Amino acid sequence: MKIAVLVKSVPDTETKIKLSDSKLNQSDFKYVINPYDEYAVEEALKIQEAHAGSESIVISCGPKSCQDSMRKAMAMGIDRGIHINFEPTDSYQVAFALSEVLKEEAPQIILGGQKAIDDDTGHVGVMVAEILNIPHVQVVSKLIWKNDSSLVVEREVEGGMIEVIETSLPVYLGAHKNLNAPRFTSLPGIMKAKKKPLVEKTPGSIPSALVEIHSYMLPLEKPAGKIFKGEPVEAMVQKVVGLLRTEAKVL
Amino acid sequence: MNILIYAEVRQGKLKNTALELLTLAQSLNPTAIDIALFSEDAGISKAFEGFSIREIFVISGVPLYQNDIVLNSLKKIITSSSYDCILGPASPTGRDLFPRLSAQLKAGLLTEVIDLKKENNKLVATRPIYAGKCLVTCSSTTPLTLVTLRPNVIAIQKPATSGSPKVTNQVAEKSSLPLKVVEIRQGKSTRPDLTEATLIISGGRAMANSDNFKILFEAADVIGASVGASRAAVDSGYAPHEMQVGQTGKTVNPNLYIACGISGSIQHLAGMRTSKIIVAINTDIDAPIFQKADYGIVADLFKAVPVLTEEFKKLKGKD
Numbered sequence: 001m002k003i004a005v006l007v008k009s010v011p012d013t014e015t016k017i018k019l020s021d022s023k024l025n026q027s028d029f030k031y032v033i034n035p036y037d038e039y040a041v042e043e044a045l046k047i048q049e050a051h052a053g054s055e056s057i058v059i060s061c062g063p064k065s066c067q068d069s070m071r072k073a074m075a076m077g078i079d080r081g082i083h084i085n086f087e088p089t090d091s092y093q094v095a096f097a098l099s100e101v102l103k104e105e106a107p108q109i110i111l112g113g114q115k116a117i118d119d120d121t122g123h124v125g126v127m128v129a130e131i132l133n134i135p136h137v138q139v140v141s142k143l144i145w146k147n148d149s150s151l152v153v154e155r156e157v158e159g160g161m162i163e164v165i166e167t168s169l170p171v172y173l174g175a176h177k178n179l180n181a182p183r184f185t186s187l188p189g190i191m192k193a194k195k196k197p198l199v200e201k202t203p204g205s206i207p208s209a210l211v212e213i214h215s216y217m218l219p220l221e222k223p224a225g226k227i228f229k230g231e232p233v234e235a236m237v238q239k240v241v242g243l244l245r246t247e248a249k250v251l
Numbered sequence: 252m253n254i255l256i257y258a259e260v261r262q263g264k265l266k267n268t269a270l271e272l273l274t275l276a277q278s279l280n281p282t283a284i285d286i287a288l289f290s291e292d293a294g295i296s297k298a299f300e301g302f303s304i305r306e307i308f309v310i311s312g313v314p315l316y317q318n319d320i321v322l323n324s325l326k327k328i329i330t331s332s333s334y335d336c337i338l339g340p341a342s343p344t345g346r347d348l349f350p351r352l353s354a355q356l357k358a359g360l361l362t363e364v365i366d367l368k369k370e371n372n373k374l375v376a377t378r379p380i381y382a383g384k385c386l387v388t389c390s391s392t393t394p395l396t397l398v399t400l401r402p403n404v405i406a407i408q409k410p411a412t413s414g415s416p417k418v419t420n421q422v423a424e425k426s427s428l429p430l431k432v433v434e435i436r437q438g439k440s441t442r443p444d445l446t447e448a449t450l451i452i453s454g455g456r457a458m459a460n461s462d463n464f465k466i467l468f469e470a471a472d473v474i475g476a477s478v479g480a481s482r483a484a485v486d487s488g489y490a491p492h493e494m495q496v497g498q499t500g501k502t503v504n505p506n507l508y509i510a511c512g513i514s515g516s517i518q519h520l521a522g523m524r525t526s527k528i529i530v531a532i533n534t535d536i537d538a539p540i541f542q543k544a545d546y547g548i549v550a551d552l553f554k555a556v557p558v559l560t561e562e563f564k565k566l567k568g569k570d
Binding site: 017135141225 | 344358359360361379390430447474498517524529549558566
């Protein structure tokens with residue numbers, strides 16, 4: 001079985017966002033592999049381990065810096081990497097570029113994180129599935145093999161409901177946090193990853209972006225709140241409930 | 252400008268987001284608003300009375316919300332008319348449908364939008380990025396614009412116009428992908444969904460065990476709130492994952508968020524910072540949550556929450 005994992009490099013969750021002239025100031029950004037993508041990598045490795053003779057590939061589209069995330073995936077155990085060296089302006093361009101490579105590689109399973117934590121959209125995997133005309137399941141929390149060509153997956157939807165979905169291969173699956181526990185990278189793993197093949201590709205013609213960004217803004221900071229302390233608990237709670245009703249008008 | 256709204260129905264009920272989308276659509280002063288409603292019961296469209304709507308498509312025959320069938324049916328409606336904008340909810344279904352529509356129709360996609368305006372005849376959306384630490388304004392470069400709206404961002408306003416829309420009944424298109432939803436079952440949580448809840452009470456590591464969450468549920472029951480948890484509480488096994496609010500959990504947007512024993516890590520704030528009013532209850536006055544709180548109580552949550560429940564009961568008695 002051939003398994004492909006799509007990864008993205010994103011700024012660390014602790015990153016402070018600064019703007020210069022309504023543009024993002026990325027000089028302090030420290031990039032890490034998108035946290036949800038680690039669950040996708042782990043699931044790919046689990047599938048590979050369960051199916052003898054399988055091969056796993058990590059694919060990423062972006063600037064050179066995304067190779068760090070690809071090496072991380074290879075340190076966890078992915079066999080090889082394909083880096084599409086291209087700086088996209090919207091998710092459709094990423095999906096298009098990834099799909100071109102996926103058409104050549106023709107994996108049976110494509111995995112990715114259910115969304116990236118930087119732009120917070122979750123578009124790319126679903127768009128890839130549409131371009132390749134294959135099914136997708138997003139926010140996957142459980143995966144059971146029926147046989148070598150079909151799967152039962154579970155995903156969480158609103159109201160705590162679980163959807164149980166049967167799908168045949170090839171398929172795109174967007175990994176959620178409770179799918180598995182990603183393994184740690186070992187030092188030998190990191191050393192081995194350095195020697196694994198990582199091919200750099202320049203994409204062919206990419207369609208123009210469907211979305212344009214106008215400006216960035218920082219959200220308005222809230223004025224300091226009313227904090228009660230040192231009084232009897234009953235009095236403090238009563239005051240706050242009163243304010244919620246009369247001042248904030250939310251109760 | 253012609254707008255089509257994908258009005259979501261779940262478990263036989265029209266979602267509130269449909270009326271938010273209608274309110275938003277009307278604020279854009281369009282030529283016409285149509286609605287696509289996937290339901291076996293056309294009576295559901297009564298909820299749209301008072302809004303000025305041209306046509307309601309009621310599509311029946313979708314087994315268990317199967318998305319490729321919904322997608323094919325939606326596409327048929329979209330391509331048979333001339334729409335400038337398709338609006339839908341930023342819900343699990345919306346997140347499945349809209350990226351596929353975008354790739355198929357090559358139409359610009361703006362999702363998780365919190366504001367949408369018409370500027371120089373162009374739709375300009377505002378959406379949060381970096382977990383709400385930054386906002387971006389963006390628009391589509393294509394004639395058709397696809398937009399999904401975050402729940403709870405628009406105050407529903409009915410213009411109370413008379414006149415009734417044309418209702419067209421349709422049967423859903425066929426499935427085109429080897430995928431089938433075989434079952435939908437209740438997970439561990441039975442509360443209103445956090446992402447659409449207007450009132451939320453959340454517990455953190457200080458809850459100390461899963462049994463203690465009982466006091467949050469008691470308070471929540473009085474005011475009809477949902478109950479959430481921080482990652483620390485979920486990772487410690489005090490609450491199931493579907494209750495987690497934060498960067499790797501759910502992004503919530505309620506009118507009132509009460510954080511009990513939650514310190515307010517950057518990951519937690521990422522999931523709830525857009526709450527309209529934040530109340531923090533914590534013993535540690537230096538907890539970062541107090542910097543984001545509109546109201547704070549420096550106290551032991553196990554003393555404060557039962558009082559809160561009693562106060563809520565008094566309040567509800569008055570109404």
